[in-house]
Amino acid sequence: MGETIPIAVPRKGRPLESVLDRFARRFGVEGLADEITSTLRHEKAVTKGTLESDGDDVYRRLAEYSTVTDPRLPEYTLVRDDRAGKPRRIVFDSVTIPLDDVDGVPADTVVQLVGREEPFRALRTHEFALGFDSADLVLEEVVELRPEPLDRIADVNARIDPADSDVRVVTGLGDTVFHTLMATPDVTPSAESIDRAFLERYEGPLCIEPRYERLVRAVLGTKTLAGIEFQYPADGREEEAAIAETGIGVYLTMTGSTAREHGLVLGERLFPSETVLLENTPEVTETVETIRGLLNGADLETELAVSS
Template sequence: MGETIPIAVPRKGRPLESVLNRLSRRLDVAKLADEISSTLRHEKALTKGNLTPDEEDVYQRLAEYSTVSDPTAPEYTLVRDDRAGKPRRIVFDSVTLPVDGIDGVPNGTDVQLVGREEPFRALRTHEFALGFDSADLVLEEVVELRPEPLDRIADVNARIDPAESDVRVVTGLGDTVYHTLMATPAVASSGSALDRAFVESYDGPLCIEPRYERLVRAVLGTQTLEGIDFRYPENGREEEAAIAETGVGIYLTVTGSTARDHGLLLGEQLFPSETVLLETTPEVTETAEAVRAVLNGPDLETKLAVEP
């Protein structure tokens, strides 16, 4: 009988899809991964009201998705969504996948993907040896704030106090979006580049999402932020609209088209936001290490590769 290595993963969204895409490339599970992603996209559309369900009873849909008689089938669960009315939303719960036949992995080894609302925190409490979550959460929770900026992902692990957390970043999955500096032409009219140096010389309001405040302090450094007054978007207000009203701000961008629609200029991409493979170092057994090697690899086009 082999060993089952549990891996904490997000319950929904882009990070979970990135994990499933990674497993599709490393294991022969493309059909299963697509099934899970399609199911969750469908349920998201229902929750947002973009689709009308054929079956109104969410519990009946849940029962149809989770075939408990088949131990290899994915299982789902319900959470309360944060949209108006707090609707119940079907999200990922778990699935077990064989990793037999891969060099270096002991025979009979399985991996069990286990959905968590915040996988990083489950690793912090030593529930899992391995997991996936957003790199942002690491910066928001455990990276030490210093006067100097954080320039490289290799510095992230170096800034985690061992007494604070045993979790370390292994690598990113390449699903990169960026925390980008942006400003109105009126604020950026001095002709200087819209970059970290601009922020250092700037005094005044800077609009960010409240959850990113500690991340911004870590990335830019506390010295750069002297003279900055953080402002936050009002509840339900589009972030780019709030930044346009404030004059300067930082928010996640993929193409930047929404920012431009609000008349904003895009500046420096301050830090990549990716889904990252994490490990709780004291919990990594030889088998978990072999599984980690399967999930990692030089084929990853990541901005978050950690130097050994």
């Protein structure tokens, strides 16, 4: 029996899809990746009420998905969704991927993808040597707050205190959206750019999501935030609408279309939000190092530039 290498992954959403896409491209498991993605998108639509469930309750569907005898088939589990009413939602649990035909990997080695609500925290407790999670969570958890700003994922490792965590960022997967500064036209004169330099002169409220407060402090730097007071969207209030009401704020954007619909002007992209490959350095064995190298690679179009 060969070695099993467990890897912590997100349970759902864009980060998990990015991880599955990476495994599909590197290990030829396109069919498996498509099956998991399709199942979870279907279940998300059922949870949101945009798709009928054909009368089956969530437990019956879960039993159908997870009544498997082959570990190479995916299993799922239930979590409480954070939507109104907190419905139960089917999410990814685990699957085993044999690496029999992969060059450089010892015979009979298998990778087991294990779903976790917050993979980064599972790595911090040494449950896993490798995992994937949002770069945001690393900033929210362990990076040092300094007067100077942080504007590249590549600089994150330098701000992790070795006494605080053994986890390090290896590379990003390129599924990038940005924490973007945005404001209404009346807050920023037309001749000025909406950027960090503007924020250094600005005094007043800045609208952000509460969960991103530490991230924003790290990204902007404590010096820039002098004279700035954080405000938060009211419960149920759309983020862009709350920023428009405040006049200026920071939120995630891909195209920026929703922000523009609320009359906001997009400013500087402050920091890239991206799914990242993480490692707990003391837990890395020779086999883990080989798999890490296979998951990394020059083909990744990432905002990250961290050497492994």
